[in-house]
Amino acid sequence: MSIEQEEQSDIAKVRFFAQGYHVWRGRAARLGFFVLLIGVWQVAASLELWNEVLFPHPKEVADAVVLGMRDGTLPQAIEASMRRLCMGYGISLLIGIPLGLLLGRKRLLDDTVGSLAVGLQALPSICWLPMAVLWFGLSETAMQFVIIMGSLMSITLAVRDGVKTIPTLYLRAAGILGATGWRFYWYVLLPASLPAIITGAKLGWSFAWRSLMAAELLYVTSGIGSTLMMGRELHNMALVVAAMILIITIGLLTDRLIFRFGESFIHRRWGFGGRD
Amino acid sequence: MTMVELKNVSRVYLGQSGPVYGLSGFDLRIAEGEFVCIVGPSGCGKTTLLNIVAGFEPPDLGEVLIDGDKIAGPGTNRFVMFQEHALFPWLNVSQNIMFGLKMAGIPKREREERTAALLKTVNLSDFSTAWIHELSGGMKQRVALARALIMDPEILLMDEPFGALDSQTRDMLHEEVELVWQRTRKTILFVTHNVREAVRLGTRVILMTAKGGKILREYPIALPRNRFLEDVEVVKIASQIRDDLRHEVLRAAKEEGYHVD
Numbered sequence: 001m002s003i004e005q006e007e008q009s010d011i012a013k014v015r016f017f018a019q020g021y022h023v024w025r026g027r028a029a030r031l032g033f034f035v036l037l038i039g040v041w042q043v044a045a046s047l048e049l050w051n052e053v054l055f056p057h058p059k060e061v062a063d064a065v066v067l068g069m070r071d072g073t074l075p076q077a078i079e080a081s082m083r084r085l086c087m088g089y090g091i092s093l094l095i096g097i098p099l100g101l102l103l104g105r106k107r108l109l110d111d112t113v114g115s116l117a118v119g120l121q122a123l124p125s126i127c128w129l130p131m132a133v134l135w136f137g138l139s140e141t142a143m144q145f146v147i148i149m150g151s152l153m154s155i156t157l158a159v160r161d162g163v164k165t166i167p168t169l170y171l172r173a174a175g176i177l178g179a180t181g182w183r184f185y186w187y188v189l190l191p192a193s194l195p196a197i198i199t200g201a202k203l204g205w206s207f208a209w210r211s212l213m214a215a216e217l218l219y220v221t222s223g224i225g226s227t228l229m230m231g232r233e234l235h236n237m238a239l240v241v242a243a244m245i246l247i248i249t250i251g252l253l254t255d256r257l258i259f260r261f262g263e264s265f266i267h268r269r270w271g272f273g274g275r276d
Numbered sequence: 277m278t279m280v281e282l283k284n285v286s287r288v289y290l291g292q293s294g295p296v297y298g299l300s301g302f303d304l305r306i307a308e309g310e311f312v313c314i315v316g317p318s319g320c321g322k323t324t325l326l327n328i329v330a331g332f333e334p335p336d337l338g339e340v341l342i343d344g345d346k347i348a349g350p351g352t353n354r355f356v357m358f359q360e361h362a363l364f365p366w367l368n369v370s371q372n373i374m375f376g377l378k379m380a381g382i383p384k385r386e387r388e389e390r391t392a393a394l395l396k397t398v399n400l401s402d403f404s405t406a407w408i409h410e411l412s413g414g415m416k417q418r419v420a421l422a423r424a425l426i427m428d429p430e431i432l433l434m435d436e437p438f439g440a441l442d443s444q445t446r447d448m449l450h451e452e453v454e455l456v457w458q459r460t461r462k463t464i465l466f467v468t469h470n471v472r473e474a475v476r477l478g479t480r481v482i483l484m485t486a487k488g489g490k491i492l493r494e495y496p497i498a499l500p501r502n503r504f505l506e507d508v509e510v511v512k513i514a515s516q517i518r519d520d521l522r523h524e525v526l527r528a529a530k531e532e533g534y535h536v537d
Binding site: 167183191 | 351355358362363376410
């Protein structure tokens, strides 16, 4: 290697480490911030300004999590909630994505079914619970129904809007390349709408998650929402906070593990959107 | 033998101050193997003409015949290269090129062979698995050209395909189009606002009126090929066309009541 080449490779190395430095500095800052937050919480709890029942110690919350995990109540609650969520959300995706693709293409369908979806979107999903209980009784079906009504419209409408903003140029190119009928939907419309489908899926997920928690709070059954409610009834504030933290964690993990994957896929191919 | 024939074609748009004629009573005959370039001031209806021949827009009046058959919508005997590349971002370079063959149900093996050959033609063999956004503007248009050629259409319609490229890249793509035309003698309808480009490439240049969507003049270009943008003869003819174009723009402006020096 010549001296110039060595110098250049040194510069490249420095750049590489500088990039890593930014990433790690961001992570360290985030970690430090949350440690600080827990510290402030610890101090506030030790001052005993409030009744211990109303303002639990961080340690008590941690103990509640550990205890719940050991005796199996928390894993059971998580499993019950996730099972409902996966069923309800899965059905919403299965109906919502094709429906959104169709609404984006068929004017008449959009004018009728599309405007119904917009109307239903204005109704908070928990308002479906009374009807769901009357129709399906105190059952899993009732819960899933609420989740579907909560997430289906947002998925459908996000996909529809995505289809409507596909550049005309792609559609014309598809026409002259001979993509007609089902081939057009499968090979052009579906992939061209992928960015919108991922946005819709993400939106639908957060609506489904909120709907489920609301339903579990209002309706005594199993699940994380019910654990939260049980904590209130037992005046076990540590359990309430533990359940809340669990709800946040599951929400964040899903975003990181599932949607980031989709977003970076889009980023690689389209060269825009997503996160790095 | 006439390949493309436009008979009394009209297309009207609703403008803010009354109807705007994209084309009106437009007649044009293009023989097989001709390279016809359409030039004219912006808004003269060049793109309307191309869209109608492509079948993207139906004419309000008149008809378009190809080999004597009236067209109804887009067809695989015509292929369009757009102003922007219109390549699919979810497919890589070679998947984009072979997309049309896949739609036609050509077996995978043959698709790949033909794609590899065309990648070589447009000098992109090293980029077969690149994503579209990773390519430069000129490379994108070369992929678009390969995607057009693989369809082996009888007629190639080009809508200012090199308008957004820098001049060196455009020169290279002119060479490639020239080669393709000389080798295959496809009928080409090429829309551009660049008069010299039209003279460099065309066997015939058609100048359109500024308003009203009609043909103002036609210029057969009998210069020997291969030509270059800098050739004295090319420049001479181009400057004549540009004079006519300038007069036309001024005339149209005066008609609308603008004062022009």
